[in-house]
Amino acid sequence: MLAGEFALIDTIRQRASGRAELQLGIGDDCSILQLPAGHELLTSTDLLLEGVHFRLDWTDLPSLGFKSVAVNVSDLAAMGGNPLALYLGVGLPADFSDAQLTGFLDGIFTGLTEYDLALAGGDTCRSRGGMMISVTVQGSVPKGQAILRSGASPGDDLWVSGTLGDSALALRTLGAGLPVSAFLAERHFRPSARLRLGTRLAEQQLATAMIDLSDGLSGDLRHLLKASETGARVEVARLPLSAEFNAALRADPGLLDLALCGGEDYELLFCAHPAKRAEIELLSQFLALPLRRIGGLTAETDLKFCLANGQAYQPQRAAFDHFRPGKDGSA
Amino acid sequence: MLAGEFALIDTIRQRASGRAELQLGIGDDCSILQLPAGHELLTSTDLLLEGVHFRLDWTDLPSLGFKSVAVNVSDLAAMGGNPLALYLGVGLPADFSDAQLTGFLDGIFTGLTEYDLALAGGDTCRSRGGMMISVTVQGSVPKGQAILRSGASPGDDLWVSGTLGDSALALRTLGAGLPVSAFLAERHFRPSARLRLGTRLAEQQLATAMIDLSDGLSGDLRHLLKASETGARVEVARLPLSAEFNAALRADPGLLDLALCGGEDYELLFCAHPAKRAEIELLSQFLALPLRRIGGLTAETDLKFCLANGQAYQPQRAAFDHFRPGKDGSA
Numbered sequence: 001m002l003a004g005e006f007a008l009i010d011t012i013r014q015r016a017s018g019r020a021e022l023q024l025g026i027g028d029d030c031s032i033l034q035l036p037a038g039h040e041l042l043t044s045t046d047l048l049l050e051g052v053h054f055r056l057d058w059t060d061l062p063s064l065g066f067k068s069v070a071v072n073v074s075d076l077a078a079m080g081g082n083p084l085a086l087y088l089g090v091g092l093p094a095d096f097s098d099a100q101l102t103g104f105l106d107g108i109f110t111g112l113t114e115y116d117l118a119l120a121g122g123d124t125c126r127s128r129g130g131m132m133i134s135v136t137v138q139g140s141v142p143k144g145q146a147i148l149r150s151g152a153s154p155g156d157d158l159w160v161s162g163t164l165g166d167s168a169l170a171l172r173t174l175g176a177g178l179p180v181s182a183f184l185a186e187r188h189f190r191p192s193a194r195l196r197l198g199t200r201l202a203e204q205q206l207a208t209a210m211i212d213l214s215d216g217l218s219g220d221l222r223h224l225l226k227a228s229e230t231g232a233r234v235e236v237a238r239l240p241l242s243a244e245f246n247a248a249l250r251a252d253p254g255l256l257d258l259a260l261c262g263g264e265d266y267e268l269l270f271c272a273h274p275a276k277r278a279e280i281e282l283l284s285q286f287l288a289l290p291l292r293r294i295g296g297l298t299a300e301t302d303l304k305f306c307l308a309n310g311q312a313y314q315p316q317r318a319a320f321d322h323f324r325p326g327k328d329g330s331a
Numbered sequence: 332m333l334a335g336e337f338a339l340i341d342t343i344r345q346r347a348s349g350r351a352e353l354q355l356g357i358g359d360d361c362s363i364l365q366l367p368a369g370h371e372l373l374t375s376t377d378l379l380l381e382g383v384h385f386r387l388d389w390t391d392l393p394s395l396g397f398k399s400v401a402v403n404v405s406d407l408a409a410m411g412g413n414p415l416a417l418y419l420g421v422g423l424p425a426d427f428s429d430a431q432l433t434g435f436l437d438g439i440f441t442g443l444t445e446y447d448l449a450l451a452g453g454d455t456c457r458s459r460g461g462m463m464i465s466v467t468v469q470g471s472v473p474k475g476q477a478i479l480r481s482g483a484s485p486g487d488d489l490w491v492s493g494t495l496g497d498s499a500l501a502l503r504t505l506g507a508g509l510p511v512s513a514f515l516a517e518r519h520f521r522p523s524a525r526l527r528l529g530t531r532l533a534e535q536q537l538a539t540a541m542i543d544l545s546d547g548l549s550g551d552l553r554h555l556l557k558a559s560e561t562g563a564r565v566e567v568a569r570l571p572l573s574a575e576f577n578a579a580l581r582a583d584p585g586l587l588d589l590a591l592c593g594g595e596d597y598e599l600l601f602c603a604h605p606a607k608r609a610e611i612e613l614l615s616q617f618l619a620l621p622l623r624r625i626g627g628l629t630a631e632t633d634l635k636f637c638l639a640n641g642q643a644y645q646p647q648r649a650a651f652d653h654f655r656p657g658k659d660g661s662a
Contacts, residue, residue: 023371027558028480029409029543030373030470035366040354042361045418045452045467051459052422078360087376089465091383121376128382129460134420136376136467139361149359212360227358 008101008124012088015109016119021084031120033085039140044075050093050130058174061100063189064133065107066114071214072135073115073193074266078212080147080202081139083195085120086112089134091127115195145202149227152209152271154299158232159207159280159291161194161267163242164217168262169255183244191266197291198268200283210270216261218315220269222303228271234295236260237308260305260315271297339432339455343419346440347450352415352471362451364416370471375406381424381461389505392431394520395464396438397445402545403466404446404524405597409543411478411533412470414526416451417443420465422458446526476533480558483540483602485630489563490611490622492525492598494573495548499593500586514575522597528622529599531614541601547592549646551600553634559602565626567591568639591636591646602628 013026024032035041048054048068059067069086076083088108092101112119117137170188173180180188194212201207211224217234225232239259241249249255272280277293284291298304305313344357355363366372379385379399390398400417407414419439423432443450448468501519504511511519525543532538542555548565556563570590572580580586603611608624615622629635636644 024477024479029406029541030375030412030477032410032472032477033372033374034474035372041364041366041372041469043364043416043418043452043467043469044361045420045454045465047420047422047454047456047463047465049422049456049458049460049463052456075360079363081361085374087374087467089376089378091378091380091463121374123376123378125378125380125383127380127460127463129380129458129463132378132380132422132458132460132463134376134378134465136374136418138372138374141363143365146355146361146363148355210360 012105012119012122015105019084019118022118022120025118025120026122031085033120033138035140038143040143040146042076042079042081042139042141042146043136044072045134045136046072046075048133050132056131059189061103062107062110065104066111066190068133068135069108069111069115069117070191070193071266072137073117073195074212074214076137076139077193077195077198078210078268079141080145080198080210081141082199083115083117084138084140086117087120087136088122090122090124091132092124093127093131096131115193141202145205147202147207147210147270149209149211149224152224152228152230152297154230154297155274156208156271156297157274157277157293158234158269158271158295158297159293160217160240160269161197161289161291162265163240163245163290164213164265164267165245165259165262166242167191167264168258169245169248172258181244183242188264191264193266194268194289196287197289200287201270204279204283206276206280206283207270207272210268213265213267213269214263216263217259217265217269218261218303224269225301225303229301231298231300231302231304232295233298233304233306236305236313238292238294240290240292257315343436343450343453346436350415350449353449353451356449356451357453362416364451364469366471369474371474371477373407373410373412373470373472373477374467375403376465376467377403377406379464381463387462390520392434393438393441396435397442397521399464399466400439400442400446400448401522401524402597403468404448404526405543405545407468407470408524408526408529409541409599410472411476411529411541412472413530414446414448414468414470416469417448418451418467419453421453421455422463423455424458424462427462446524472533476536478533478538478541478601480540480542480555483555483559483561483628485561485628486605487539487602487628488605488608488624489565489600489602489626489628490624491548491571491600492528492620492622493596494571494576494621495596495598496576496590496593497573498522498595499589500576500579503589512575514573519595522595524597525599525620527618528620531618532601535610535614537607537611537614538601538603541599544596544598544600545594547594548590548596548600549592549634555600556632556634560632562629562631562633562635563626564629564635564637567636567644569623569625571621571623588646
């Protein structure tokens with residue numbers, strides 16, 4: 001039996017830690033936040049629904065809580081923002097236990113600590129369907145320094161952080177009823193938001209455009225290209241792939257499309273002038289985070305994937321789209 | 332068959348109108364907003380779930396869209412804030428039609444226009460349960476001028492806007508399978524957020540504390556009293572009741588508790604020094620909105636309801652609480 005809504009809010013409020021910018025947190029009709037002088041406000045919101053974005057028989061609840069924060073923070077990272085506050089809405093099924101709720105909140109608070117966010121508000125209620133989670137993150141950026149999708153130019157390099165396709169490979173493996181390794185499970189169930197990378201790219205003014213990879217490289221790159229009115233050529237042989245992904249790829253070459261079109265990588269895809277290559281390599285070392293140059297932007301407004309032999313490659317899967325049913329094993 | 336997620340986002344983006352403060356709206360990873368100089372940021376978030384907060388066989392979709400905005404704006408009104416931007420998350424059942432979606436969005440945009448808000452972001456996905464709506468509103472207030480729940484003192488007057496209990500009476504009538512009048516339906520399905528009242532009370536520094544009535548007078552007043560560490564005495568005979576509510580009350584005196592404990596009035600409950608009575612009466616005339624003095628704050632930290640003969644009255648229903656099943660006819 002769940003505690004009442006107000007008791008739950010009290011529990012959350014007691015665990016929520018403050019931040020200097022947060023004048024008033026949970027417990028009134030609104031939060032009150034002061035923006036650092038000379039900064040603009042960044043905001044993004046995400047939904048995570050049981051049966052669409054997650055399955056409770058696949059994920060543990062601390063991981064689900066952590067991921068709910070991380071996917072939202074990833075949007076902030078993609079603008080180069082500094083974290084301020086997060087707002088959490090949760091609809092809980094009638095049979096959700098106090099222990100489950102505690103596990104979920106443990107994950108939420110781990111995420112808040114990891115990304116230095118204050119929990120500044122929320123809403124809780126019973127759900128007659130499955131569990132539903134709504135997260136809204138606020139951050140700040142010095143005026144005019146946010147990295148948009150629209151700033152890229154032909155001739156820019158195209159870079160990506162981390163490795164691609166691990167999360168989609170985990171999902172596909174689980175969908176086939178097979179066990180996944182600890183590495184792949186971590187990549188899918190507890191993704192990292194590349195917040196430090198995003199803020200450094202903004203501070204050092206290294207990137208001309210940026211987006212986070214939630215819907216897959218192909219789909220998200222198309223969003224960036226459309227906003228920037230440019231095209232791109234991606235060298236498939238340069239895609240950063242993990243050792244586990246490469247092993248799976250040797251057994252089934254068709255898996256390549258997971259790296260090109262699979263969702264939920266939560267890596268950052270960014271564009272930069274070629275003069276910045278050395279600085280970006282240094283940043284990669286400083287952050288101990290691989291940054292790989294996978295291609296470049298072109299004046300033609302299309303997207304080309306090229307194999308090592310120069311041949312064009314056409315991936316077979318469209319970008320992850322929640323409204324198209326039965327796609328891609330997306331749970 | 333619904334359009335894809337990205338097509339839906341495009342449709343919404345085309346209809347979203349801007350505001351000067353909104354540097355960047357829908358279509359990037361985050362929105363970018365500039366706060367007016369010398370202002371603080373106010374934020375509140377709400378969930379509305381099918382089967383918990385609304386039933387699609389009872390509400391029309393434009394009203395549901397409008398109400399989703401209004402209940403969220405009501406929180407902003409309760410702090411005395413000025414509206415800036417709203418973020419919308421929607422999870423849509425597989426059988427939701429394009430016509431239904433258009434109706435719902437019509438209501439959302441009517442609400443945005445009514446309350447002068449920019450739609451600055453959102454998230455859309457398919458829902459495997461019912462329809463779910465998440466709304467987050469941002470506003471601003473001059474530094475230090477937000478009206479909190481915690482500012483009331485013993486001796487303050489207690490005021491409430493509009494009339495009480497109409498929304499709960501509508502819900503109770505519908506729950507009994509009976510038709511509701513246009514007036515009651517409007518009060519339940521298309522509530523007004525008292526935004527102009529809230530901002531005027533803040534500008535004129537008339538209120539010491541304020542809360543909006545979403546969970547019922549009794550429950551919400553207790554929140555305010557707890558935050559202010561005071562008590563209150565409410566004169567039941569002074570409660571503002573509509574002609575329709577009074578007619579129902581004559582037929583069934585037990586309905587009184589709907590005015591005391593029924594949820595979703597979305598009126599503002601506020602405290603003010605007795606020296607402000609004339610100014611508040613003037614504001615009531617200016618806004619053409621009834622403001623009724625229903626009691627006063629006391630040094631004892633309890634809440635007393637008193638009948639015309641001076642006798643204490645104890646309502647029989649606890650505050651609306653989504654986690655307690657089967658309560659109060661809450662759909």
